[in-house]
Amino acid sequence: MKKYGIAARCKKKRYIYPGKASTVVPNLLRAQQKQAENGTCVQKFEAEVVFSDIFEICLADRTKVRGCFALWKRTRHILSLAFDYRMQADLVVSAIEQMHFDVPGSIFHSDQGRQYGAAQTRAALLEKGFIRSMSRAGTPTDNGYAERFVGTFKQAVAERRRDRTLGHFLQASENWINFSHRLRPHEGLGNCSPDQFATNHGLPPAPYLSLL
Template sequence: MVVSIEQWHEHDDTLGHRKLAVLIKTGKNRVKRVMQKYGIAARRKKKKYIYPGKATQTAPNLVREMTEESLQQVVFSDIFEVHLADQSRVRGCFALEKQTRQILGLAFDYHMRADLVTSVIVSMTFHAPGAIWHSDQGKQYGAQSTRELLLQKGFLQSMSRAGTPTDNGFAERFVGTFKLAVAERRSYRTLGHFLRAAESWVNFLQYDTSS
């Protein structure tokens, strides 16, 4: 079993005994005992980065008004930052569907303008008229280009309350997981090196959530 654990950790060393148990198809307590015996531990996340820049055009928090029984689809989005080996800053934006946990779009660049968000929206093949697009109140999400594109795609725009990151907790958790599993795992000398690692992890994550 220890070999299987180490093999899965080659893909993602943030996996704990509960997730590993599902992947290996055995009991979580058994996996936990083996990890403790061989000194294998999941890497834990560091303190998250909080971004400034509030939108002048905001939207109501539609997600907060939903009931647990609601079948309305929700896509969460956020912008985050990672550092390469030379300390250059790379910004990422993603779209994540709540029900399936599927990553619908993911983009990276050295800037964090509105077109970082719109490039994700344009790349998506997701079609669900009336679905909610939820984000924080970042100015990139309040930009006219973003709002118009979401309207064209049939989304209802929703934003967290100001200064309330828990309103976008689903996206916040994804950012923390991505940073821990990819950005903080090793030092990346180039953007291309980082993008290949991100793509590999995303493909692994899609396999994990679909299994």
């Protein structure tokens, strides 16, 4: 290499997402898991968990649309789904306010995006009775349920066809979400749909989710 003037390519420093939220809270789910592994948690953790995340899709004309959702871990129901052209705290607040989920003390888990640490988001969660929990910075596996939904949704709706208008995209999203609740089997639910699983366990099925 020295003879021919060849130099090794320097390895790029691994990027670590520092997180952007103004106020960060601990990952309650990971803390509980570590307690269980260490044998210090005697009673099983029974708090309900709602996962949330923000994602981006492009329409046929390359217009970017951002979405925010809330997913109930136990049944895999999508409790709310909001869209906007901007990725601001208002988007998250809209998703929170749409939720029909009256279980005080439930955990609301998200990443460390600034939208989830905003004052209006914290106020909306407090009003709903949620306890905040956040993933570690740069660790998407801490929010795996949300990440998996984003991948499935994009493949089934956003990438299957390029909608030319936001209205067409919202209609396609509404159709797929409600189909998923009623009929789409989930491996994590014993191949039951969310509504079937809820009925089998004495829980109410999700109301029709309207996006228009």
